[in-house]
Amino acid sequence: MAYDNLLFSVSDRIATIVINRPKSLNALNPATMTDLKAAFEDLAGREDAGVVLLTGAGEKAFVAGADISEMRSFTPVQALEFALFGQSVLEKIERLPQPVIGVINGFALGGGCELAMACDLLIAADTAKFGQPEVNLGIIPGYGGTQRLPRLVGRNLAKELVLTGDPITAQRAFEIGLVNRVVPAADLMNAAREVAAKILSKGPVAVRTAKMAMNRGLDLDLGNGCALEANAFAVGFSTEDRIEGMTAFMEKRKAVFGGK
Ligand code: CO8
16 A cells, blocks of 8 residues: 555565655654554554564654644644544554554654554664653643653653653663663664564464553553453463464474464
């Protein structure tokens, strides 16, 4: 499928989405959010893609935030609509059956940091910068930043980022648990593909179920989260993948999973 603001490709069961507005540092305007919605809706039904990489075009930015040039004329009602729409797109990413790896190639600011936080794990170039600079514009995060950031890094660190608007380095983002790994910029795509290939070699149904259990469980108390897990665990015993996985272990060979 072709998009005005995204590049989309699939190879070796890895789908790659590149946000492609480098002249605006890949800022998110309504048209780009609409493209992202369509791309993730398409991916949900695709059997040829087991992992998704999400990155930005060019070397400078993943996404430098919502597009300020378009946002500046919003009425409050439009701002509400744009925030709710964006939040629903990020929820699509979280609810996508396949894991999504955020490949952070540069600035991930404002809506860009929020988009990154909707991914399942993040690999960042050592040149990347993260931040929630909305207060510099007299506004607050609107794509879930005030909610996901405290859940990811803790309340006080989140407050420091959101209330000062100061950006942090990729290394600092790693130290506070926002990013899984930091690699030299030149190695970024290879590092992301390596992680994707490792996930792809595992039981596909198990990978999807584990993602769902962790994401949904975070919204539940521990007891209900564990109940959700036990049910998902039991469903795993109805799959051909688990027969193959356990048989391969007993036969001391590598499992070949069919995703069924
Ligand atoms: N929106 C629109 N255009 C942008 C944005 C943006 N967020 N960021 C950069 N650009 C454009 C610049 O205007 C410039 O365009 P031009 O060449 O036509 O002048 C081009 O990209 C290159 O940018 P710079 O010249 O500024 O590059 P620098 O290397 O000097 O600086 C920075 C890079 C530090 C990233 C700088 O561009 C910057 O501070 N950008 C804005 C960052 C920001 O404030 N982001 C948060 C935006 S608000 C937000 O994301 C809210 C999300 C929730 C929305 C909810 C819906 C209501």
